[in-house]
Every structure is written in C-alpha cells, then in structure tokens.
Amino acid sequence: MLVSRCFRLCTLCCRVVYSRGGRRAGGGGWRTLTGQTGVKYANWPVVVPTRLSHNDLGDLYKSESVQRYVQLLMKEYTDLCDKLQHAHLSESDRKMLIKKHTELLPLAEVFGSVEQSLKDLQEVASLLQSSSGTKDEDEHLTQLLREEEEQISSKILALRRDLIRALIPTDPLDSSDVLLEVVSGRTTGGDICQQFTREMFDMYQGFAYYKKWDFEVLNYSPADYGGLHHAAVRIAGENVYKHLKHEGGTHRVQRIPEVGLSSRMQRIHTGTMTVIILPQPVEFDVHIDPKDLRVDTFRSRGAGGQSVNTTDSAVRVVHLPTGISAECQQTRSQLQNRDTAMRVLRTRLYQSMMGKETEQRHTARKQQVGTRSQSERIRTYNFSQDRVTDHRSGYVTRDIKEFMRGGEPLDDLILDVLKHAEREALLEAVESGNGLKQPESG
Structure with missing residues (x-):
C-alpha cells in the first residue's frame, strides 16, 4: 500500500x-x-x-x-x-x-x-x-x-x-518618452505658487536622475524670488510615460512661505501648480502646413542682462487652426529655439489628435490644466505637517523634504497610484464587459 x-x-x-x-x-x-x-x-x-x-x-x-x-x-x-x-x-x-x-x-x-x-x-x-x-x-x-x-x-x-x-488593460503608450510641463497656478499670492512650481521642477529632475532617464530642458521661464512661471522638459528613458502619466493634474501646497511677499504674513498659505504630461511615441507623424503657422520672435524673459536677453532669439510658434502654441527661449540661437518649439508643438498636436480619436471631450493638456482650482487637486504637499497626501489612492508619506528630492519616496507613491489606476481600469473593464453580454450556461 x-x-x-x-x-x-x-x-x-x-x-x-x-x-x-x-x-x-x-x-x-x-x-x-x-x-x-x-x-x-x-x-x-x-x-x-x-x-x-x-x-x-x-x-x-x-x-x-x-x-x-x-x-x-x-x-x-x-x-x-x-x-x-x-x-x-x-x-x-x-x-x-x-x-x-x-x-x-x-x-x-x-x-x-x-x-x-x-x-x-x-x-x-x-x-x-x-x-x-x-x-x-x-x-x-x-x-x-x-x-x-x-x-x-x-x-x-x-x-x-x-x-x-x-x-488589466494595457496602455500602448506606456513605453513612450514624455513632454512634461510645470505651470504656476493663478492663486492670489502668486509667489507661493511660483516657488512651489520651481520645487516641483527640481523634484522631477531629481526623479529622472534617480530613474536614470534623460532630462532635456526645452523651456524655462523664471519668476521673482527664485520661483518659476513655466517650464517644459523632455524626459526619455524606459517606460517613462507609464510612471509619469498619473502625475498630470493640479498639485496643492500648504506652507508658511520662507521668501517673497507672502512671507511677511506668518501664516499657512495655500497655492497650486499644474503638471502636464504628454506622451511622445517613438513613431508619430504630424503633418503641419507652414501656412497654418504664425512664428513670433521676442527677447527672453529671463532675469538679468545676460546676452541671451539682448536679441530676439526666443520663438513662439502658433498653430492657427487649433490655437495650440509652443515657445522656447533656452538658447541664443533663434533657429535652435524654433526647432525645439516645433517639437513641442508637434507633441501637443499629436495629443490633441489622439484625444479626438478616443472621443475625449478635451485634449489631455486641457484636461490636466483644468481651472487650476484647489477642488481639482490630485495631491497635497503640507509642509507644516510634514506630509504628502495623494487624494486618488489615499497614499500618505512623511519627510516631505526627502520626498521633494525625487528619489525612492516619490517612486513608492507613483507605484501605489499606478496600482490604484490599474485596479480602477480593471473594474471599469469588468463592469463594461459584464454589461455587454451574459455568460452562457451549458
């Protein structure tokens, strides 16, 4: 036996x-x-x-x-x-x-x-x-x-x-590089938003370094007190869009300002900034008729009297049929700035086309910018309480200064939000799939 x-x-x-x-x-x-x-x-x-x-x-x-x-x-x-x-x-x-x-x-x-x-x-x-x-x-x-x-x-x-x-539904754009933009909010006491926008720019630059991605600055418009009005960068590497696609949206900051006009009032201020994430697929072709473009040149708005500001080297390109525009003022060469602005414009036009194909009501850029109001926030950075909270997944992390360096703490939060988004996508697929037909018995 x-x-x-x-x-x-x-x-x-x-x-x-x-x-x-x-x-x-x-x-x-x-x-x-x-x-x-x-x-x-x-x-x-x-x-x-x-x-x-x-x-x-x-x-x-x-x-x-x-x-x-x-x-x-x-x-x-x-x-x-x-x-x-x-x-x-x-x-x-x-x-x-x-x-x-x-x-x-x-x-x-x-x-x-x-x-x-x-x-x-x-x-x-x-x-x-x-x-x-x-x-x-x-x-x-x-x-x-x-x-x-x-x-x-x-x-x-x-x-x-x-x-x-x-x-879990797959996203064919996950492996794409991205165009990342940071935009200061329109909240009263703009220096709060501008300082926070500069810190967010530094955070994503640190994250790119942590992930061993390329970080190419396309546009950088500084503000007073070391702040930042707007910046656009191209980030290239392995699965960049997969990791950053959920960073797009309104980010809220709560803090007692250290510098600027708002620092004179020693109380907690609230401001917002916007992150915009647009994928740059490896292969995409957007035909642009030169007749549909308006090209403006101007002097860089950078601070000081550097030589970059003494000539009309900055370029803004506007696609007249859609009103979508892009600008660059990073170099002294008007030709190089124009080439960079055209790359950004093509990416934005591509995203607009993709939005129409998927019957989205707005382009990804407009969806992410929204009204920049606090009610649309996806994440809050509370410096007074040393806490970062993501309002989609409920993820909370401490040591905000370490988080803003863009290393492992940010990576952990991004992975948690990604898992949350995958669950949401699966539940939506289950709901729509079960609603289309019922299982046969036999």
Missing part, C-alpha cells in the same frame, strides 16, 4: 512540476478547454456579490463580477480557437481573429494553470484523507503530502494574482 501511494504521489508531483513550467505552443492543457463550448467552470468558488475592493490585486479574484468576466473571456477564447480551425476564412477575418487570440492567450495560459493547480490540490487532499486512517507506515508520506498541499496552495494564490494582472 505504501509503495502504491508513493507512486501516486510521485505521479502527482511530476504533473505539478510540468504545470509550473507553463503551457506554450502546443498547449497541452488547452485541448480540453477549447472543446468545451459554453461550459461553467465548476472549480471557481461561489461568492456572494460584494462591492469590489481596491486592496491587493489578488482580492479582486474573490469578486463574482470578476469571475464572471473571466468566464466570458474564456468563452470568447474558446470560440476563437474553434473559428480558427475553419479553413474557409478570409484573410482579413483571420488576421482579426489571430490578433484577438494573441491578446487573450496570456490570460488563457494563466487560467489553465489555475485550473490544473486546483485539480492537483484536490487530488492531494484526497490522498491525505485516504491516509488519515493509517499510522506509522504513512507518517512520512502524510508529511510530504501536507508540504505539497501548502506549496500548491501558495502557487494558486500567486497564479490568481497573475490572472488579475493579465486582465
């Missing part, structure tokens, strides 16, 4: 090891799935409908809505596999089906691993139950089974998290 059970355990372990290796081309475990049209997946636990939480991604697996959404996608995957078996498909139809099949394949592979692991866990539980009535001879085998049960259970939890991640 002992030999027989050991053999069964070894067989099970071999199958578990195989399932851990994944199922790629040839897809051993997927022949069964593709032959079961409209099946209900019995291994999924029955869960009472509850409000979806925004905690760990794995928690979303417990939601009945998420499970129903997965079943709909797996039914769609099954249908795609069946349709692709038919030889009588037009070339365009086949390409469309292959594209959708490729999109669903990662989810299908993880789902198959979950299903197989659940079967393995059930078999281990059965072996444990059958050995519970015996004594010394099976004590070692029972221990092995319990260890295997624990390992499979841990694997299932990890696979469920992978399953949820596979459901």
Whole structure:
C-alpha cells in the first residue's frame, strides 16, 4: 500500500512540476478547454456579490463580477480557437481573429494553470484523507503530502494574482518618452505658487536622475524670488510615460512661505501648480502646413542682462487652426529655439489628435490644466505637517523634504497610484464587459 501511494504521489508531483513550467505552443492543457463550448467552470468558488475592493490585486479574484468576466473571456477564447480551425476564412477575418487570440492567450495560459493547480490540490487532499486512517507506515508520506498541499496552495494564490494582472488593460503608450510641463497656478499670492512650481521642477529632475532617464530642458521661464512661471522638459528613458502619466493634474501646497511677499504674513498659505504630461511615441507623424503657422520672435524673459536677453532669439510658434502654441527661449540661437518649439508643438498636436480619436471631450493638456482650482487637486504637499497626501489612492508619506528630492519616496507613491489606476481600469473593464453580454450556461 505504501509503495502504491508513493507512486501516486510521485505521479502527482511530476504533473505539478510540468504545470509550473507553463503551457506554450502546443498547449497541452488547452485541448480540453477549447472543446468545451459554453461550459461553467465548476472549480471557481461561489461568492456572494460584494462591492469590489481596491486592496491587493489578488482580492479582486474573490469578486463574482470578476469571475464572471473571466468566464466570458474564456468563452470568447474558446470560440476563437474553434473559428480558427475553419479553413474557409478570409484573410482579413483571420488576421482579426489571430490578433484577438494573441491578446487573450496570456490570460488563457494563466487560467489553465489555475485550473490544473486546483485539480492537483484536490487530488492531494484526497490522498491525505485516504491516509488519515493509517499510522506509522504513512507518517512520512502524510508529511510530504501536507508540504505539497501548502506549496500548491501558495502557487494558486500567486497564479490568481497573475490572472488579475493579465486582465488589466494595457496602455500602448506606456513605453513612450514624455513632454512634461510645470505651470504656476493663478492663486492670489502668486509667489507661493511660483516657488512651489520651481520645487516641483527640481523634484522631477531629481526623479529622472534617480530613474536614470534623460532630462532635456526645452523651456524655462523664471519668476521673482527664485520661483518659476513655466517650464517644459523632455524626459526619455524606459517606460517613462507609464510612471509619469498619473502625475498630470493640479498639485496643492500648504506652507508658511520662507521668501517673497507672502512671507511677511506668518501664516499657512495655500497655492497650486499644474503638471502636464504628454506622451511622445517613438513613431508619430504630424503633418503641419507652414501656412497654418504664425512664428513670433521676442527677447527672453529671463532675469538679468545676460546676452541671451539682448536679441530676439526666443520663438513662439502658433498653430492657427487649433490655437495650440509652443515657445522656447533656452538658447541664443533663434533657429535652435524654433526647432525645439516645433517639437513641442508637434507633441501637443499629436495629443490633441489622439484625444479626438478616443472621443475625449478635451485634449489631455486641457484636461490636466483644468481651472487650476484647489477642488481639482490630485495631491497635497503640507509642509507644516510634514506630509504628502495623494487624494486618488489615499497614499500618505512623511519627510516631505526627502520626498521633494525625487528619489525612492516619490517612486513608492507613483507605484501605489499606478496600482490604484490599474485596479480602477480593471473594474471599469469588468463592469463594461459584464454589461455587454451574459455568460452562457451549458
């Protein structure tokens, strides 16, 4: 009996090891799935409908809505596999089906691993139950089974998290470089906003250095008392847009000013500034008719009497049909400033075009600038209480001076906001997906 059970355990372990290796081309475990049209997946636990939480991604697996959404996608995957078996498909139809099949394949592979692991866990539980009535001879085998049960259970939890991640909609622009702008708010006591805008500029410059990204200043318009009216920079590197896309919006500061007119009143002041994030895809082409442009030249508004300010080297380019403009005053060369301004203009026009294609009511720039009012804030920097609070995810961090250096504390907050946004995107996809069609019974 002992030999027989050991053999069964070894067989099970071999199958578990195989399932851990994944199922790629040839897809051993997927022949069964593709032959079961409209099946209900019995291994999924029955869960009472509850409000979806925004905690760990794995928690979303417990939601009945998420499970129903997965079943709909797996039914769609099954249908795609069946349709692709038919030889009588037009070339365009086949390409469309292959594209959708490729999109669903990662989810299908993880789902198959979950299903197989659940079967393995059930078999281990059965072996444990059958050995519970015996004594010394099976004590070692029972221990092995319990260890295997624990390992499979841990694997299932990890696979469920992978399953949820596979459901999260992807953003094709995540790998893009960005045009980042910082703009001082229009709040009374503008020196507060201008000083804060300069600190935010320094923070993102520090973050680019921390992430080993390139940081190219395209425009920098300083203000009094060491503040900043506006700046535009190009940040290039690995997955820049993915990390910075949620930084766009109104940022609020609360502090007792150290310099400037507002410092004469020793009380807490509130100001705002705006961050604008526009993606710069690796390949994009925006045709601009020279007849649609108005090019203005002027002297740089920089402080002092440096030579950069003694000639009309600064350039502003306006796209007349849309009213979108860009300017640059970074160098003494009018030609270089014009080239830089045209790069910025192309990026803004591209974002405007993308906004129309996705039926957005405004362009990303207008959405992020808003009215610059405090009610639209995405984050508050409270220097008096040494606290930074993100109002979307509820993330709170201390040591604000260290945070403003743009290193690990900012990276931690950005990752938390990114996870929050991914959960929101998944919940929206689940809601819209479940609303389109209901799962078939069979």
